[in-house]
Amino acid sequence: MAVVTPRPELVAKLQAAREASLALAQASTVQKNRALEAIAAAIESSVAQIVPANELDLARGKENGLTTGLLDRLMLNEARLAGLAAAVREIIALDDPIGIVVRGRTLPNGLKLSQVRVPFGVVGAIYEARPNVTVDIAALALKSGNAAVLRGGSAAEETNKVLVALIQQALESVGLPGESVQTIDEFGRDGATELMAARGYVDVLIPRGSAGLIETVVSQSKVPVIETGAGVVHVYVDATARKDWAIDIVKNAKVQRPSVCNAAETLLVHQEAADRFLPELLQALRDADVTLHADDRSAEYFPDVVEVTEEDWALEYGSLDLSVKVVQHMDEALAHIRRYSTKHTESIVTEDIANAERFLNEVDAAVVMVNASTRFTDGGEFGFGAEVGISTQKLHARGPMGLPELTSTKWLVRGAGQVRG
């Protein structure tokens, strides 16, 4: 592995982003909101420009054999662009995190200390074939006072080029530097690698996309990364679980939107609850077209299953598949979760207060729930208004990230000639 250094053309872009970030850091909320409105309006009024560029990407994608799923993500039409513009306007309504005093005090020597929220400066994003992320990240970065440098992937290159140009014009129309939002797609895959090496130029890097993409960024990046990871999410149905809650929660967690990271992948059932309602619960899941990957004990209650494999326990299906296991006791459930959890979201269904508190205490995950569907792990549901992603790391941010998670802080000290004795 050779040591990677960013090429001069990339460094020039990053320096321009740094310059722009100085202006953004000083921009008022009013000015930033005006820029967001200009971006939303530009998206709405430029359908005739964006859609043809997007069609070029789609045609190339088909030639290159992109899957239907990827082509669908890539596609922008008038309705989707209206949705994107609406999403930008939602960010206008959010509180500006910049300048918020996090804490402060007067020290015994009279120094006035305050810790205030400031932008990171330059935020990098690496993602794949999702041009909506271009607008999304640009808008979130802008509202939090950060410049954004985007590597959106070659599959969406034509679309991203048009979108970034529109965003830059919108920024300039309200007196903010166009270089606040830039794409580095023209440098190809090597550009992404060089962006990861640009420590000092980029303050934080956010990968968004497949587990493979995130793993690559996390393991290669010299720039600090906020990891938005995979979810191997468990629901544990305890001995005392209410039957109606257990069925509602498991079904909702698996079926309501199986492709997302907060959907459940594994059901653990206490053996004393198994008799009582495993047949009914598994039947409800089968009725919702769920393929059950079950251990021997669950299969005793409901034979219409696939045999679960060791690999299945660690798998984020992202589909209507569910691993099922009957456990002897709560210890076994906790041990299973400790072993296979990706520390995203874990939920227990129980009527036993001691077990509920023990689960909350002992399970190590970004979000730990009692008697609720794992699908609630979401910035919107948590009341953040918009979601930057769901962090599965422990440094800086954990769980759903809102605008404040796109900021740092600095300490301000106001004195009157104090010196240290």
Added chain:
Amino acid sequence: MAVVTPRPELVAKLQAAREASLALAQASTVQKNRALEAIAAAIESSVAQIVPANELDLARGKENGLTTGLLDRLMLNEARLAGLAAAVREIIALDDPIGIVVRGRTLPNGLKLSQVRVPFGVVGAIYEARPNVTVDIAALALKSGNAAVLRGGSAAEETNKVLVALIQQALESVGLPGESVQTIDEFGRDGATELMAARGYVDVLIPRGSAGLIETVVSQSKVPVIETGAGVVHVYVDATARKDWAIDIVKNAKVQRPSVCNAAETLLVHQEAADRFLPELLQALRDADVTLHADDRSAEYFPDVVEVTEEDWALEYGSLDLSVKVVQHMDEALAHIRRYSTKHTESIVTEDIANAERFLNEVDAAVVMVNASTRFTDGGEFGFGAEVGISTQKLHARGPMGLPELTSTKWLVRGAGQVRG
């Protein structure tokens, strides 16, 4: 650069640390404080065991030609051990950060949401020839509920071995797992490299020591790092500065303890202030044995200087040396700081409120000051009681770090059967 993977013996230690961390995370404040008291008592009562081990390290260090400064850092005698025990007892007095509710609310659907402080889990530390750090980090990690894996460097290997054994016995004496604190010195330099590769086993890595050590860890580590960086710290004396404050602050910032990261390295003086008091200010510094590295304009006021070089501006002297520059206006001072600052601490001396606020707003550093000595950037001075280090990165922690900065958070969600619609 080959891909590094931790050897099985290291993985076994890290797994034992993870196991121990589960018990530590559940330990009460009372129990953790009891462990800290046992550690303090063990240090006091084991002078006859620690000092001979330390003498072996010192003898080897002399053979290997360690500098006097390094040998002094390495040395432990009865007085220093008493100081170490006292430092551990100070940590007993600090608030336990674990379990603190950071924020919370009831969502419209009735879900009760709370974000609580939890330990990281396993904290790694890499440092050099400072056996006091072994006790220091172990005690801070313990109070914040974290297991600690220490790479203290071969120069202090014998001392660290004894200290860690004492700490482990102390932990076990109060019913906490001995593996909560472990050394990996036996794996040598490669062990440090493998620790940096142990993502998933170690939750956060803290390098403490020279700029070279920190740079190595930051650039090589796959484990998230909290960087405690160097300080090229500036004091800017504005046109309207009060003369007595300027002299006091600059002198204190440079002279009071020149070897530390919050000591000033560069003095910038507005040209309108230069006439008024540069001769007196520079004379005061010369009288305190400061070597002045001055630009041409400062030398006009005070010829007893060394000519400053381009390299000097970027240098953390760590000694009684100071770079001096006369600037035409505040813009030039801000541009100089932007270029050479390591974003640790910057201070302005001024009577002009607009300039004070502009400096606070525009300077990008962990701590930005008005009319105060940069020496106040310190966990103790900020009222944190103990200091884990001073973070110069923007992710997770910025500026002096106390116990809360050694923690993560998790979201707890308490429901009553809610599912997502």
